[in-house]
Amino acid sequence: MQVAAGALFRDLGMHLVADGPAPSTDAFHEARANGDLLVAVMDETVVGFLRTKALDGSLHVEQVTVDPGWQQRGIGRALMLAAEQVADARGFTRMTLTTFQDVPFNGPFYERLGWTRLDDESLTPGLAAERHEETQAGLDLWPRTAMAKEIHRER
Numbered sequence: 001m002q003v004a005a006g007a008l009f010r011d012l013g014m015h016l017v018a019d020g021p022a023p024s025t026d027a028f029h030e031a032r033a034n035g036d037l038l039v040a041v042m043d044e045t046v047v048g049f050l051r052t053k054a055l056d057g058s059l060h061v062e063q064v065t066v067d068p069g070w071q072q073r074g075i076g077r078a079l080m081l082a083a084e085q086v087a088d089a090r091g092f093t094r095m096t097l098t099t100f101q102d103v104p105f106n107g108p109f110y111e112r113l114g115w116t117r118l119d120d121e122s123l124t125p126g127l128a129a130e131r132h133e134e135t136q137a138g139l140d141l142w143p144r145t146a147m148a149k150e151i152h153r154e155r
Contacts, residue, residue, distance in 0.1 A: 056124035059087040061097035
C-alpha cells in the first residue's frame with residue numbers, strides 16, 4: 001500500500017517523496033503497542049492507516065495513507081476523525097501534523113477538515129524538530145507546512 005500510494009506523488013513530479021523509504025515494520029509494531037495506529041479495513045483488506053505519537057502535549061499525526069484503489073471514498077477523512085476521537089479520549093486538546101501545503105490530498109484536504117496552518121514562530125520545539133528533519137531530508141523542495149487542530153471535548 002505504501003508503494004502504491006507513493007505513485008500519487010510520482011504523478012506530481014515528486015519522485016523524492018514517492019521513492020522515499022517506508023516506515024520500518026518496527027515503527028508499526030511500536031505504534032500498535034502504544035495505541036498510535038489506526039487501521040481502515042474494507043472487505044477484510046487493510047485499505048488505509050494512520051500513525052500518531054505524542055509530541056509536545058499534542059497528538060501528532062505522523063502518517064496517513066490510503067490505498068489508491070480505495071481513495072475518494074471517505075477513508076482518509078474517517079481515519080482523521082477517528083484520530084480526533086483518540087486524541088479526545090486521551091485528554092489531548094490539540095493535534096498537529098506536517099504536510100505538503102499545496103498537494104490536493106495533503107494541505108487542502110486537512111484544511112477542509114478544520115486544520116489551520118502554523119507559522120514557523122508558533123512551532124513547539126518538537127514540531128520545529130520535525131520540520132528541521134524534513135528540510136534535511138530534502139522535502140522542502142515543495143512547500144511544506146505544519147498544521148494544528150484544536151480538539152473540543154464532547155463531554
